[in-house]
Amino acid sequence: xxxxxxxxxxxxxxxSKKAEVNYTNLNRIANEIKxxxxxxxxxxxxxxxxxxQGLVIIHGAGSYGHPPAKKYEIGKNFNxxxxxxxxxxxxxxxxxxxxxxxxxxxxxxxxxxxxxSIQASSFITTKNKRINNFNLDSIEKYIDEGFIPVxxxxxxxxxxxxxxxxxxxxxxxYIAINLxxxxxxxxxxVILGTDVNGVYTKNPKKYDDAKHIPVLTSLDDIDELDxxxxxxxxxxxxxxxxxxxxxxxxxxESKIINAxxxxxxxxxxxxxxxxxxxxx
Ligand SMILES: Nc1ncnc2c1ncn2[C@@H]1O[C@H](COP(=O)(O)OP(=O)(O)OP(=O)(O)O)[C@@H](O)[C@H]1O
Ligand SMILES: C=C(C)CCOP(=O)(O)O
Numbered sequence: 648x649x650x651x652x653x654x655x656x657x658x659x660x661x662x663s664k665k666a667e668v669n670y671t672n673l674n675r676i677a678n679e680i681k682x683x684x685x686x687x688x689x690x691x692x693x694x695x696x697x698x699x700q701g702l703v704i705i706h707g708a709g710s711y712g713h714p715p716a717k718k719y720e721i722g723k724n725f726n727x728x729x730x731x732x733x734x735x736x737x738x739x740x741x742x743x744x745x746x747x748x749x750x751x752x753x754x755x756x757x758x759x760x761x762x763x764s765i766q767a768s769s770f771i772t773t774k775n776k777r778i779n780n781f782n783l784d785s786i787e788k789y790i791d792e793g794f795i796p797v798x799x800x801x802x803x804x805x806x807x808x809x810x811x812x813x814x815x816x817x818x819x820x821y822i823a824i825n826l827x828x829x830x831x832x833x834x835x836x837v838i839l840g841t842d843v844n845g846v847y848t849k850n851p852k853k854y855d856d857a858k859h860i861p862v863l864t865s866l867d868d869i870d871e872l873d874x875x876x877x878x879x880x881x882x883x884x885x886x887x888x889x890x891x892x893x894x895x896x897x898x899x900e901s902k903i904i905n906a907x908x909x910x911x912x913x914x915x916x917x918x919x920x921x922x923x924x925x926x927x
Pocket of ligand 1: 661
């Protein structure tokens with residue numbers, strides 16, 4: 648079972664205040680995923696043969712979701728008289744990330760990948776920003792039938808905060824821990840594509856002396872817990888690492904790679920040893 652996260656910094660121009668898709672990356676990565684599935688003999692997605700492998704894709708919100716979520720402060724406490732404005736902000740943010748997901752699924756399907764869109768805001772809830780209700784049945788059924796579920800960072804109802812932002816990284820962690828498949832291998836390969844070569848001792852975009860960390864086992868390995876350089880309402884790289892370290896604690900390894908590198912997704916899906924950071 649492959650769990651693949653495509654970061655918003657790859658699929659969109661995350662620095663942009665406008666919602667901008669990086670179509671060059673998206674089309675290249677769609678092609679790499681398809682070629683990897685064929686190499687792995689998982690082309691049942693295309694030829695409808697049985698296979699014991701499955702794939703679920705999670706993507707970030709990038710410049711589609713983070714700006715509106717920040718503008719309306721989704722997830723921050725608010726007074727009751729502010730709820731009408733907060734609801735509109737929630738609705739606008741949900742539409743923005745849904746638009747991004749539709750564009751991504753269109754491109755993946757046009758590359759022959761039988762993707763199905765899964766909208767977190769329609770069935771997942773959180774309590775204090777942590778998932779407390781996420782039924783995996785439909786995702787498991789889709790995978791058993793040879794589809795590729797594509798779920799994404801979204802806004803959700805929160806039992807304490809009323810509304811919150813749910814990151815793709817938290818969705819990835821929950822799926823990696825809880826997904827159980829009847830007809831596919833449950834051994835999980837967790838791969839996250841972002842726009843840097845993995846984790847460094849500090850932000851490599853801000854510090855020339857940042858050193859690459861090939862294997863990360865603790866936040867102590869990082870000198871400076873820096874936020875991401877773009878608009879990010881879900882914790883950026885540090886938020887990502889925290890989710891992945893919780894996976895490592897229960898024996899599920901993951902790897903952060905640079906999906907800007909041509910062929911990186913293809914090689915990672917084909918278990919080639921490529922530059923990145925293993926979290927274990
Ligand atoms: N110690 C660090 N090592 C590596 N990158 C870091 C570090 N600190 C901050 N960063 C920044 O984190 C960014 C990647 O995190 P980000 O959350 O933006 O990735 P993403 O998964 O593509 O986005 P999203 O979570 O929205 O899908 C890099 O562009 C980098 O500038
Ligand atoms: C900003 C929203 C709505 C979702 C954030 O998800 P992420 O980009 O995976 O962190």
